[in-house]
């Protein structure tokens with residue numbers, strides 16, 4: 001595969017930003033193997049933001065010949081009190097339901113899960129004896145102002161009552177990049193602040209500099225699109241949008257990979273979908289993710305009910321659909337009906353796995369862990 005094709009795969013939707021494209025080109029040109037990672041907290045069910053959007057970019061990286069890895073951030077989840085702060089439950093969920101569901105998603109999306117390295121954060125700490133020294137060494141160098149800047153807006157809202165752990169967390173995320181030796185760190189755009197910090201400190205990470213051949217280099221950051229909460233209501237800034245993202249801790253905002261077809265239909269038909277609005281419209285996003293990432297073999301068809309004149313509109317690309325929707329030629333309800341069926345079809349392999357395959361047992365175990373997690 002030539003360089004331009006590899007660049008295209010890394011940069012195409014759902015990628016929103018690459019820091020920086022010049023470095024990406026330069027690192028690829030060296031011909032050295034590049035390593036990628038994306039990290040997840042283990043806190044609940046896998047939704048399409050993590051299972052489909054994040055994993056489709058990981059599959060793009062694989063196709064581009066980049067070595068991919070997933071960090072199952074058990075200790076980070078514990079610091080953030082996920083699953084009731086029960087580290088044992090978090091670990092079981094990480095290596096069971098969560099990791100295996102992400103592996104299934106990679107397979108469904110056309111990737112090869114056996115070539116993805118799954119790393120449990122606590123195992124990584126054990127293997128890399130310098131990890132905590134590196135976190136502390138950064139703590140000596142990073143100011144409180146920088147650490148505050150890397151918190152989410154939720155974190156910042158807490159002011160003086162913010163937990164000290166929340167300031168340690170971004171330093172750990174920075175050190176994860178280097179400890180895993182990753183040249184390309186991937187995350188949703190809500191992860192931007194932590195990863196900008198990771199780039200800024202690149203020449204101060206003395207215990208585990210990032211190597212490319214003989215050189216020490218800065219990590220490249222690939223930030224992907226966040227699918228909004230299905231019940232999102234008119235948010236404006238990018239920062240607000242990252243708080244209004246589909247999230248596993250807010251189940252009513254999310255389409256989960258295990259949702260039954262009728263549940264998927266119900267959620268899509270009830271989703272926020274303002275007429276003519278393209279930005280922050282979760283239903284259009286669903287169409288883009290599920291219906292237009294690969295060239296279509298049949299058209300995306302929107303039927304108009306007879307009482308509104310009848311007829312059908314056919315689209316082959318997302319750009320055509322977005323233009324017609326922005327012009328008011330497609331009604332939100334008609335769009336939702338087509339999108340609901342497209343999503344149900346695309347999710348059929350997950351439905352099968354969660355009802356008749358290994359997913360059924362894993363899901364049951366996750367339900368139990370979520371119900372019985374004990375604070376630790």
Ligand SMILES: Nc1ncnc2c1ncn2[C@@H]1O[C@H](COP(=O)(O)OP(=O)(O)OP(=O)(O)O)[C@@H](O)[C@H]1O
Nearest residue numbers: 040041043049053187188226227245246247248249
């Ligand atoms: N709605 C989304 N769309 C696309 N990517 C997402 C979405 N939500 C999370 N991600 C990405 O998945 C990775 C892990 O995020 P995270 O574990 O916080 O998911 P989450 O569902 O928001 O969970 P939680 O509710 O526990 O914070 C991050 O890179 C994040 O940007």
